Amino acid sequence: MLIAKYIRDVYDLYRLLSIPQYAEFVQSDEFIEALKRVTDEDGLYRISRVNSPIANARVYVQTETILHLPAISRAYHEELHKLMFEPDNMPSLGEVIETISFLQEPLKRFDERYKI
DSSP states (O other): OGGGGGGHHHHHHHHHHHHHHHHHHTTTTTHHHHHHHHHHHHHOOOOOSSSOOOOSHHHHHHHHHHHHHHHHHIIIIIIIIIOOSGGGOOOOHHHHHHHHHTTTTHHHHHHHHHHH
């Protein structure tokens, strides 16, 4: 599964959104506008084969199911664990799932505002 290759990115999102200022920013209109600029600059929808809402990505719609898939869970608990400076302080997969789920609402607002 592709997301298993990006488990470090999922972990990084968890860490960033654990910082109150970043979590507040993600809930703001300023985040929605920044996301629009990034998608425009990167040509995200122009080069994508799928032109569907970001909030409909399976990782946001089915976060718990996706992150508990064997390949992803294994990548989190084994591969990411090897990269950690303090592996004993690694958050539970449940904490990471809760954080990724937190992104769904702002992404829905983005999709609604820009009719993606």
